[in-house]
Amino acid sequence: MTSADLNPDPRTDPRSDSLADAAYGMIRNRILDGVLGVGAPVSVLGLATDLEMSRSPVRYAVERLLSERLLRRVAGTIAVAAPDRYELLDSLAVRTQLEALAARLAAPRIDERTLEELVIVHDRFRSAVDNGDQDGARRADSDFHHAIQELAGNECLAESLERVRTQVILGAYSTAWVTSRGPAVLEHERVLRALEDQDGQAAEAAMIRHLDNLTTRITREWRAQDTAEDATTKRRSTPRAPGGGR
Structure with missing residues (x-):
């Protein structure tokens, strides 16, 4: 069992309700697997390009991850949270x-x-x-x-x-x-x-x-x-x- 087993790729998961949920799941997995390192800056445009998605679902996912404190606003930018x-x-x-x-x-x-x-x-x-x-x-x-x-x-x-x-x-x-x-x-x-x-x-x-x-x-x-x-x-x-x- 891996993180991918616990959080399957939402693009191919029939349980996924929307592209926004798909974007959220994939970005979250990248953070928890260390692909997006703590403190790393992220952007809606960059993530949308990487995930081959439009900006709207990615923007929703980013806002959700901000509310869950996996992402934080730092000096006018958004970055992966780095808890002290x-x-x-x-x-x-x-x-x-x-x-x-x-x-x-x-x-x-x-x-x-x-x-x-x-x-x-x-x-x-x-x-x-x-x-x-x-x-x-x-x-x-x-x-x-x-x-x-x-x-x-x-x-x-x-x-x-x-x-x-x-x-x-x-x-x-x-x-x-x-x-x-x-x-x-x-x-x-x-x-x-x-x-x-x-x-x-x-x-x-x-x-x-x-x-x-x-x-x-x-x-x-x-x-x-x-x-x-x-x-x-x-x-x-x-x-x-x-x-x-x-």
């Missing part, structure tokens, strides 16, 4: 509680087929981690959580989660943090075991632990980055000895 650290932490705090609820609701609904699908996604995640494929790991991780969200069977929860997860994905791109994915593999396995047992409370607890640990890993990486930057700044600002001796 505080915005990412806020999104993670909300996401933790929503995903925990999704895991609890999903547990009694899981069956042999859906469990097998989750295992396949998890195996793809583990393989990407083992091979150092950061983009592949990011996509598989997103697919794993999205599958649980869908399995929960709660439309209101899914809508709320979809919005907050997009902010987390953008934050991950924009802050350039690099954390060990190894622990996340084990944490996913704990969630899987709880779902296999159809134990809602255990699935909820495992998901909270996973996302709390993720937040800890992110903030630890930020501290390391800040320490390194402070040390570099200090070295650059330290006066040289008279005569510039070595």
Whole structure:
């Protein structure tokens, strides 16, 4: 399962209601897949040309993405949003509680087929981690959580989660943090075991632990980055000895 599976090409998807929805889906996928990088300027004309569409549906899609904070107006232009650290932490705090609820609701609904699908996604995640494929790991991780969200069977929860997860994905791109994915593999396995047992409370607890640990890993990486930057700044600002001796 890939982001394309979860968000099929609206131009060929019979469920798509209009060209505007098609434009929205394709632009959104490009943002979440990192094709349109954070901070990258976008224009209705440029997107319409790339998508081989007229400007009207693309303009609608851009306005919708602005309302969802995937795009932002910056100095008179429109660009892919670049959430800062505080915005990412806020999104993670909300996401933790929503995903925990999704895991609890999903547990009694899981069956042999859906469990097998989750295992396949998890195996793809583990393989990407083992091979150092950061983009592949990011996509598989997103697919794993999205599958649980869908399995929960709660439309209101899914809508709320979809919005907050997009902010987390953008934050991950924009802050350039690099954390060990190894622990996340084990944490996913704990969630899987709880779902296999159809134990809602255990699935909820495992998901909270996973996302709390993720937040800890992110903030630890930020501290390391800040320490390194402070040390570099200090070295650059330290006066040289008279005569510039070595």
